[in-house]
Amino acid sequence: MRRSRVLLSIQQKIVRNFYQITEHALDEMRKDMLSTVDVKHAIRRGRVVRRFTRDRRGIRYRFLGPARDGREINVICRILAILRCQTPML
Known part of the structure; x- marks a missing residue:
């Protein structure tokens, strides 16, 4: 399956260090015990x-992926800002 343009755009911004992390995300x-890495x-x-489309501040995306230690984590972001990050509640 081909990756979406949004996914590729966000991933490219991460590789180029072109992003912001909110205080809320840093707290979470x-x-x-998650690092920026x-x-x-x-x-x-x-x-x-x-994909969250009903936010008046803009579309947000929830990623599910592995942290470095293998834990699955959720990352909610817009194209340029990481808004929240946490381990999913089971």
């Missing part, structure tokens, strides 16, 4: 599992 990352790894190796 600290709680779950973990988040970037999950986006580069993960997939878009949901």
